[in-house]
Amino acid sequence: MSIRIPFNKPPFVGSEIEYVRAAVESGRICGDGQFNQKCHKWLQEHTGTSKALLTTSCTHALEMAAFLCDILPGDEVIMPSFTFVSTADAFAMRGAKCVFVDIRPDTMNLDEKKIEEAITPKTRAIVPVHYAGVSCEMDTINAIAKKHHLFVVEDAAQGMMATYKGRALGNLGDFGCYSYHETKNYSMGEGGALLIRDPKFADRAEIIREKGTNRVQFHRGEVDKYTWVELGSSYLPSELNAAYLYAELEQAKRIFDNRMASWNAYYERLEPLQKKGLIELPKIPEECKHNAHMFYIKMPDLEGRTKMIAHLVKHEILAVFHYVPLHNAPAGKRFGRFSGVDEFTTRESNRLLRLPMFYGLKLDDLDFVCDKIHAFF
Numbered sequence: 001m002s003i004r005i006p007f008n009k010p011p012f013v014g015s016e017i018e019y020v021r022a023a024v025e026s027g028r029i030c031g032d033g034q035f036n037q038k039c040h041k042w043l044q045e046h047t048g049t050s051k052a053l054l055t056t057s058c059t060h061a062l063e064m065a066a067f068l069c070d071i072l073p074g075d076e077v078i079m080p081s082f083t084f085v086s087t088a089d090a091f092a093m094r095g096a097k098c099v100f101v102d103i104r105p106d107t108m109n110l111d112e113k114k115i116e117e118a119i120t121p122k123t124r125a126i127v128p129v130h131y132a133g134v135s136c137e138m139d140t141i142n143a144i145a146k147k148h149h150l151f152v153v154e155d156a157a158q159g160m161m162a163t164y165k166g167r168a169l170g171n172l173g174d175f176g177c178y179s180y181h182e183t184k185n186y187s188m189g190e191g192g193a194l195l196i197r198d199p200k201f202a203d204r205a206e207i208i209r210e211k212g213t214n215r216v217q218f219h220r221g222e223v224d225k226y227t228w229v230e231l232g233s234s235y236l237p238s239e240l241n242a243a244y245l246y247a248e249l250e251q252a253k254r255i256f257d258n259r260m261a262s263w264n265a266y267y268e269r270l271e272p273l274q275k276k277g278l279i280e281l282p283k284i285p286e287e288c289k290h291n292a293h294m295f296y297i298k299m300p301d302l303e304g305r306t307k308m309i310a311h312l313v314k315h316e317i318l319a320v321f322h323y324v325p326l327h328n329a330p331a332g333k334r335f336g337r338f339s340g341v342d343e344f345t346t347r348e349s350n351r352l353l354r355l356p357m358f359y360g361l362k363l364d365d366l367d368f369v370c371d372k373i374h375a376f377f
Contacts, residue, residue, distance in 0.1 A: 002316055003313075003316050003317070003318050004315075004316035004317065004365075004368075005316065005317045005318065005356050005365045005368065005369060006318050006356060006358075007318040007319065007320050007354065007355075007356050007357075008182070008183050008356070008357070008358050009358040009359070009360065010182040010183075010187050010189070010358075011185065011186060011187050011248055011255055011358070011359040011360075012359075012360075013247055013248055013250075013251040013254070013255070013359075014247075015247040015250070015251075016243070016244045016247040016248070018247070019035065019243035019244065019246055019247045020240050020243045020244055022243065023035055023239040023240055023242075023243040024240070026239070028239060029238055029239045029240055030238060030239065031054075031236030031237055031238055031239065031242075032216070032219075032236055033239040033242070034239070035239050035242035035243040035245075035246050036054050036236065036237070036239065036242040038242075038246050039052075039054050039193075039242050039245055039246050039249060040052045040053065040054065042246070042249045042250075043178075043193055043195065043249075046168070046252070047168035047170055047171045047176075047195060048167070048168060048171050049168075049170070049171040049176070049195040049196060049197055050196060050197060050198065050199040050202065051195070051196040051199060051201075051202040051205065052193055052194070052195050052196070053193065053194045053196070053205060053206070053209055053235075053236075054191065054192070054193050054236065054237050054241075054242055054245075055191065055192040055193060055194055055209070055235045055236070055237065056190065056191060056192070056234075056235055056236070056237050056241075057086075057179070057181070057190055057191060057192045058086060058155075058157045058177050058178060058179035058180075058181070058192035058193075059086035059089065059090065059192070060192060060233075060235045061177035061178065061192040061193060061194040061235075062086055062087065062089075062090035062091075062153070062155065062177050063089075063090045063093065063233070063235075064175075064194050064205060064208055064209060064235055065090065065153045065174075065175040065177060065194060066090045066091050066093070066094045066096075066153075067094075067208045067231070067232070068174075068175060068196075068201050068204060068205060068208070069124060069125050069151040069153065069174075069175075070124075071091055071094040071095070071096050071124055071125065072094065072095060072096075072124075073094070073095025073096070074095065074096075074097075074122060075091075075094075075095070075096040075097070075122055075123075075124040075125075076096060076097045076098075076099050076120060076122040076123045076124065077091040077096045077097070077098055077099065077123070077124060077125045077126075077127060078099045078101055078110075078115055078118050078119070078123060078125070078126045078127065078339075079091075079098060079099070079100060079101070079110070079126070079127040079128075079129065079155075080100065080101060080102075080103050080109070080110040080128075080129050080345070081100035081101075081102075081103075081325040081326045081327040081328075081332070081336075081338065081342075081345050082103050082108060082129075082131070082323050082325055082326075082345050082348070082349055083129045083131075083155065083323060083326065084157065084323060085326065085329075085331075086155075086157075087127055087129055087155050087326075088326055088331075088332070088335065088336060091125070091127070092331075092335040092336070096124065097122070097335065097336060097337065098326070098332070098335055098336030098337075099118050099123070099336065099337060099339050100325075100326060100327045100332070100336055100337065100338045100339065100345075101114050101115060101118050101338075101339050101340065102114055102338075102340060102341065102342060102343055102344055102345050103344050103345050103348065104344070105344045105347075105348050106283040106285075107131065107134050107136075107283060107284075107285065107288075108131040108132065108134075108348060108352070109128065109129065109130065109131050109134065109135075109136040109137075110128050110129060110136055110141075111344075112136065112137040112140040112141050112144070113140075114339070114340055115141065115144050116144055116148075117339065117340060118339035118340070119144075119148055119150075123148065123150060124150065124151065125150055125151040125152065125153055126141060126144070126145055126150055126151070126152050126153075126173075127152075127153045127154075127155055128141055128152070128154055128155065128173070129155040129157075130154065130155070130156050130158060130159040130162065130169050131158065132158060132282065132290065132293050132294045132296065133158045133159050133160075133161075133162040133169070133185075133290045133291035133292070133293035133294075134162070134282070134284055134285070134288050134290045135159070135162065135163070135164035135169055135172075135285075135287075135288045136164075137285075138154075138164050138172045138173070139165070141173075142172065142173065145173075151173075151174045151175070152172075152173030152174050152175075153173060153174065153175045153176075153177070154169065154170055154172060154173045154175065154176040154177065155177055156169045156170040156176045156177060156178055156195075157177060157178065157179035157181075157184070157192075158179070158184065158291075158293040158294070159176075159178070159291065159293075160178050160184075160185060160186060160291065161185065161186075161252060161256050161291040162288070162289060162290050162291040162293075163288070163289045164287060164288055164289075165287045166289075170193075170195045171195055171197055172197075173197070174196075174197055174198065174201075175194060175195065175196060175197070175201075176194070176195035176197075177192060177193070177194060177195070178192055178193040178195070179191075179192050180192055180193070180245055184293070185255060185256070185259060185291060185292075185293055185359070186245065186248045186249065186252065186255065187244075187245070187248065188237065188241040188242065188244045188245035189241060189244065190241070191237050191241050191242075191245060194209075203217065204230075207229050207230060207232060208230070208231070208232040208233070208235070209232065209233075209234075209235040209236055210232065210234075210236065211228075211232050211233060211234050212228055212229055212230050212231050212232030212233075213226050213227060213228055213229060213232070214226050214227065214229050255359050256291060256292070258359050258360065259291070259292035259293075259357065259358075259359060260291075260292045262292065262295070262357060262361045262363075262366055263290075263292035263295050263357070265363065265366055266295045266355065266357075266366065266369075266370065267281060267282075267295075269366075269367070269370040270297065270370055270373060273373070273374065273377065276377075278300075278377050279297045279298060279299060279373075280297065280298035280351075281297060281298075282295070282296060292357070293357075294354050294355075294357050295354070295355050295357050296322075296352050296353060296354045296355065297352075297353050297355065297373070298348070298351040298352055298353070299351050299353060300351070301350065301351060302350040302351070304351075305321065305350065305351060305352075305353050307376075308353060308373070308376055309321070309353065311372065311376050312369070312372060312373075315368075315372045317356065317368070317369055317372060318356065319353055319354060319355050319356065319369075320353070320354050321349075321352060321353055321354070322349065322352055322354055323349060324349065325342075325345045325346050325349055327342070327345070328346065355369060356369060
């Protein structure tokens with residue numbers, strides 16, 4: 001079956017090719033050249049973070065955060081089970097046990113009221129995931145972390161340009177991690193960024209990112225030679241990727257406004273079905289400003305969602321479900337445990353269906369999707 005309306009198209013504003021060409025012609029295409037630096041500066045200015053570093057993926061940003069938190073074998077890290085595998089991988093690779101906590105059914109985010117009961121003497125960090133660019137209840141989470149002397153690592157893969165009480169997601173905990181995968185609002189194909197709130201971690205982060213060497217400090221003239229300082233890896237992206245991303249950062253508001261228009265159009269057209277009790281639409285807490293990363297509906301149950309997916313595919317529309325909860329996965333059972341009762345995680349994940357959403361989505365196509373959803377009922 002051919003697809004008329006895909007689930008996603010990578011963002012493209014037009015100046016990406018020009019900037020990639022400029023990177024090539026500069027004679028330097030490895031990491032931390034002019035476009036890496038431009039992206040770092042943009043992120044620091046627009047989020048308020050003390051230090052931003054591009055990475056080769058959000059997965060690698062999370063791995064760097066785990067390094068910086070000094071996660072060791074036997075430690076425990078609290079996170080939702082309804083998330084992408086990278087959230088868990090970054091900490092499990094350090095030998096930590098992932099402690100999964102149930103989600104809130106309204107936002108699909110980590111339930112802040114269930115965190116404290118999951119804390120043990122082995123707990124080292126809390127990893128809130130801002131699902132669909134809607135913030136977790138960060139004031140409460142940060143207060144719990146402070147009380148128990150825990151790190152907070154925000155998985156803000158979907159959260160760039162979203163805010164909580166006027167503050168940028170990714171700059172609310174100790175560390176924040178963005179994704180620039182092709183499915184995200186802003187893309188470099190594969191890529192990410194680590195945001196560091198406290199500048200005391202900046203030098204060590206640069207060392208970890210540069211294979212465990214102080215090469216960055218050498219290039220700044222702060223040391224007379226560079227050497228192996230501690231464990232690290234190669235987490236910096238090439239100038240080609242950074243150049244592609246910077247073109248989109250320059251147009252961040254344009255992309256934001258375009259996606260938000262599509263999000264609002266979906267909501268307006270599908271709200272009558274919610275009022276009839278046939279579907280549920282996303283809920284945005286008053287203190288949160290989201291970024292239109294995705295638009296999803298919730299069907300009554302798994303059977304209804306399966307039928308809706310088949311119905312839309314029949315009309316050449318690709319709509320997809322999302323995460324299979326990690327605690328039900330083979331590796332989740334091996335490297336983690338669920339704290340408390342899985343009241344909402346599995347149930348709500350079985351109901352959720354993501355609709356086509358991308359920069360440049362045509363209103364006629366959006367109307368077509370909504371018409372076919374109405375026709376289903």
